[in-house]
Amino acid sequence: MNNINRMGLGVKKSLLYTCIVLSPVVPAFADIASIEKMLVIGSVEGARSLPGSGAVISSEQLRTEVTTDINQALKTVPGIYILEEDGLGLRPNIGIRGATSERSGKITLMEDGVLIAPAPYSNPEAYYFPTALRMSLFEVLKGAPLLRHGPQTTGGIVNMLSTPIPEEMSGSVLVTADQRGSSDIHAYFGGQTGDWRFLLETVQRNGEGFKDIDRSSQNPGYDISDYVFKLGWSGERQSVLLKLQSSDEISNETYLGLSDKDFNEDPNRRYGLSSIDEMDNDHQALNLSHVFKWSDTVTSTATVYRNDFARNWFKLSGGGDIVRAANEGGALEQAILDGSAEKDGLNYTNNNRKYISEGVQLNFDIEAGAHQFAVGLRRHHDEMDRFQVVDTYKQESNGDLVFQSRSSDTGQVSGSNNREEEADALSFWLTDSWQVSDALNINLALRYEDIESSRLEYSDTARTTFATDKNRQNDTAIWLPGVSFSFDVNDQIQLLAGVHKGFSPLGGGAKVSQDPEESKNWEAGVRFNNDHIFVETIAFYSDITDTTENCSVAAPCSNGDTSGSFALGESAVSGLELQVSAEAAIGAFQIPLDAAFTYTKAEITKDNAVSGFESGDKRKDVPGRVFSLRAGFEHQSGWNNYIVAKYIDEMCSVAGCNRTGDSYEETEELFVMDFISRYQLSQDVEIFLKTENIFDQQKIVSRNPDGARPNRPRTTLVGIQYDF
Structure with missing residues (x-):
């Protein structure tokens, strides 16, 4: 990263200088509880009174449902679109309203209020995702209030709250195992002594996977180790928190899917061509936060952060072309997938x-009478270094894979396989929560983003020569205003509405001539809330100019590109979100109910001769209807049972699939139901059983990357949780 580091040196110096200047050291201290909770919303109740729309998945829900996969948790939130990939939730694809789901690159992802995508500005695609088991809370924020956060401000944000430091010396151990031999362990211990607090935590995941690889004994599973250490110091006016995190993953995952014919025969099959595919990654994070209470009305929070992520996904490249040809009736290509035909020149890219x-x-x-201001800035730098060596194999007629050559040994590694990308960003925000009266709250928001991004591609392995016409730069400066309000009609009915300007950065591969995606986003709704039932319905509309798709091998753009970005032109996303929560008592049973429904229409709104799309073409990865239902049967004896049902409509995997009528460009609708049973053995010990997908329904939930891909089949796990 020599060239990139030289260009970012000034930024790093400015970060250090800003940290020194903005972190006053005084002998007084503040309550560390305030620094532990880097919250966007805070609670389920808080989400139900926002001057915008949002949701909180509480620690109680996460514990009850034994959530190991964020995909499964977020499917119960209205306005969220989940595109599954591996059936295991290792690399979630999350979309929100007008922000599509490919690699979660169009939404803002945070952990404890800190950007967590590997390179949020230059390469926002989330090939790294925090381990769901060590999260205590998930928050989703949509509408104008999300301008407090960024850079992605069209659809929404997801903030994950890690395990907090316990108030007293205590800990917990969770152990689960399923019928395939997979196991999970989550353990933590911590507490307070004097002015100091600490937490030690680990998650150990050993997954066996659920697919069978042709002619191979290779386990299609994964091993994940995740460690966290927190150390806090607090007192009367000031508090400091250090958080260190380290994780590594080895997963025998592939981009290669199935032809439709093979999927219909066995959705859990994997071709032998993918038997040597493997993902190897590691992640380290450091956050140092400082809170200072200047007065009763002014508090500052300063955070310095750094995330390092390295990965090598060794996998077959170009497998999608073979699958596509097999779908079109190619007998030779089907034989290659079956392992009964020779194939030279199979490229496996590191x-x-x-x-x-x-x-x-x-x-x-800052509190100033009826106003609560938040004003702040962020100086950010991120970068990506790609050096991808290609190994070439031959498949023999018996299906064996034989190594032939390596690109770094036989020639130069150049172009898209040998490049660096970076982005420097300065962000500013100002929000005002103005309590105009007891009934009316107005939220004003203004955000500014100034981004400089660049890409350097090299024509030689030694990186002494730049590739011709491959040096790209893009500068963007944009103001993003927004306003929203909530109005209490009476003690039970509340109205809300808002409008804001949204924005999605282009990434490090953008050219000077390209404009970022911009949008105008409206929402309006009504809430009803009393002691027994909560009902919320919100209509939303996004008018998007310069609609872009982020291109990658995992999620190719609608024109087939696998790098850079692709502009579709003008589009609109409209829809309706509905959620209902209620609780009833029948004899000795308490029955909590939660239902959520989202209807969405996302389409191109203007003919575009350049992209080839027409008005009315559907956008990719946006389902028309999504529904979830959670129901509990809680008994005074401590034996509690729950069902969680989820439905997702079919989606286009390529924009405009409704016009082409190509069934190979569309996923299938899916309905699954989970069952959880928990029993409190004692005050400290609880045992549980969980069956996911109890009806064993498997459908084509994604066609990217490289073919048809299934959801997880019926899976039963048992476990125990001990709190001490």
Whole structure:
């Protein structure tokens, strides 16, 4: 990263200088509880009174449902679109309203209020995702209030709250195992002594997978180790928190899917061509946060952060072309997939990349009568170094894979396989929560983003020569205003509405001539809330100019590109979100109910001769209808049972699939139901059984990357949780 590091040196110096200046050291201290909770919303109740729309998945729900996969948790939130990939939730694809789901690159992802994507500005696609088991809370924020956060501000944000430091010396151990031999362990211990607090935590995951690889004994599973250490110091006016995290993953995962014919015969089959595919990654994070209470009305929070992520996904490249030809009736291509035909020149790419994301952010919370201001800035730098060596294999007629050559030995590694990308960003925000009266709250928001991004491609392995016409730069500066309000009609009915300007950065591969995606986003709704039932319905509409798709091998753009971005032109996303929560008592049973429904229409709104799309073409990865239902049967004896049902409509995997009528460009609708049974053995010990997908329904939930892909089949796990 020599060239990139030289260009980012000034930024790093400025980050250090800002950190020194903005972190006053005084002998007084503040309550560390305030720094532990880097919250966007805070609670389920808080989400139900926002001057915008949002949701909180509580620690109680996460514990009850034994959530190991964020995909399964977020499917119960209205306005969220989940595109499954591996059936295991290792690399979630999350979309929100007008932000499509490919690699979660169009939404803002945070952990404890800090950007967590590998390179949020230059390469936002989330090949790294925090381990769901060590999260205590998930928050989703949509509408104008999300302008407090960024950079992605069209659809929404997801903030994950890690395990907090316990108030007293205590801990917990969770152990699960399923019928295939997979196991999970989550353990933590911590507490307070004097002015100091600490937490030690680990998650150990050993997954056996659920697919069978042709002619191979290779286990299609994964091993994940995740460690966290927190150390806090607090007192009367000031608090400091250090968080260190380290994780590694080895997963025998592939991009290669199935032809439709083979999927219909056995959705859990994997071709022998993918038997040597493997993902190897590691992630390290450091967050140092400082809170200072300047007065009763002014508090500052300064955070310095750095995330390092390295991964090498060794996998077959170009497998999608073979699957596509087999779908079109190609007998030779089907034989190649079956392993009964020879095939020279199979390229397996070492998708080797290193990412750095670092910055400093400062926020002041100021109370001034009826106004609550938040004003702050963030200086951020991120970069990606890609050096991808290609190994060439031959498949013999018996299906064996024989190594032939390596690109670095026989020639130069150049072009898209040998490049660096970076982005420097300065962000500013100002929000005002104005309590105009007891009934009316107005939220004003203004955000500014100034981004400089660049890409350097090399024509030689030694990186002494730049590739011709491959040096790209893009500068963007944009103001993003927004306003929203909530109005209490009476003690039970509340109205809300808002409008804001949204934005999605282009990434490090953008050219000077390209404009970022911009949008105008409206929402309006009504809430009803009393002691027994909560009902919320919200209509939303996004008018998007310069609609872009982020291109990758995992999620190719609608024109087939696998790098850079692709502009579709103008589009609109409209829809309706509905959620209902209620609780009833029948004898000795308490019956909590939660239902959520989302209807969405996402389409191109203007003919575009350049992209080839027409008005009325559907956008990719946006289902028309999504529904979830959670129901509990809780008994005074401590034996509680729950069902969680989820439905997702079919989606286009390529924009405009409704016009082409190509069934190979569309996923299938899916309905699954989970069952959880928990029993409290004692005050400290609880046992549970969970069956996911109890009806064993498997459908084509994705066609990217490289073919038809299934959801997880019926899976039963048992476990125990001991709190001490």
